[in-house]
Amino acid sequence: MAEDQESPIRPEFPIGRVKKIMKLDQDINKINSEALHLITYSTELFLHFLAEKSAVVAVEKKRKTVSLDHLRTAVKRHQPTSDFLLDSLPLPSQPGRHTKTASDKKAPPPPPVGTRRIDDFFQ
């Protein structure tokens, strides 16, 4: 069946989405279908690379969870990746896109001692 031959080359990423991302750049005109497949597959390779290197850093720091810092260290260690990616990484102090602000909520401070509620006047 045709699927047997296609599965070795079927990319894991949606090709349509890759094309949309490429088209975000106004200068890009047309993309060959071969080029599109190539980019998609190379992106998978890149992602594997990032994941592997970040995991190595996490293991070095004896952590089970791969964090943003581990990713940043991994990026720094590989020169070509660092050249284009390091500036894009968020700074450690910046929150992510979807960070919850639960930690920002604080209970209001208690009123000072001796304060009388306004209701007291009307009793």
Place this chain on the structure above:
Amino acid sequence: MERGAPFSPYQLPKPNSGLNMDQLSNPNSMTSSVVTAGGTSDKNKGVAVQQQPCMAREQDQYMPIANVIRIMRKSLPAHAKISDDAKETIQECVSEYISFVTGEANERCQREQRKTITAEDILWAMSKLGFDNYVDPLTLYINRYREIETDRGSALRGEPAVSFRQTYGGSGIGFHGPPHSLPPSGPYGYGMVDPTMGMGGGRYYQNGSGQDGSGSGTGGSSSSINGMSSVYDPYGQYK
């Protein structure tokens, strides 16, 4: 399948918090704004329409996070976890990478006054940007892709080689002659290319000439395979 819907829960609270403040005095609008952004009130609709394209663009400019996580898990140890901010950042990194390589390939295209980015442009860009260790697996990948595309073209023309290919059960490499000696898949280190490159060398089958009988048609069947049997002729010694 994809989280392409613009109304993901992450974005909704931002526009709606503004809406709720405005419409505290109007309970009808408040309920509709909470339920969906495509509510009945005009104000609701107006704000939703303005917010909608921004939300769609943000989702569309990244790869779907489910795919990203799935591919990452293949490279990570089984028990490893990924923090949320790392997941999102990697999503952004992936998009950056795509834009970066494409931009470089496009520059070369423009310098050579071509309008369409080709596979060669991409490979050249990768090499120039320092990702030459990807060039080999990518070259193999694109060769296989081209062979499959050509095979599909020949299948449509109805050539007899179709049945041969179906029983082969592996990749299309080696179809046009003796098996290529593929370089060992070890150096790539990613592991994902290996299974797809598995060359079942012993799985050549004779073409559909089984009607010749179990062994008597050896001479006839060999000649009908157009030289393929020069590689592997299991019935050659039957007497």
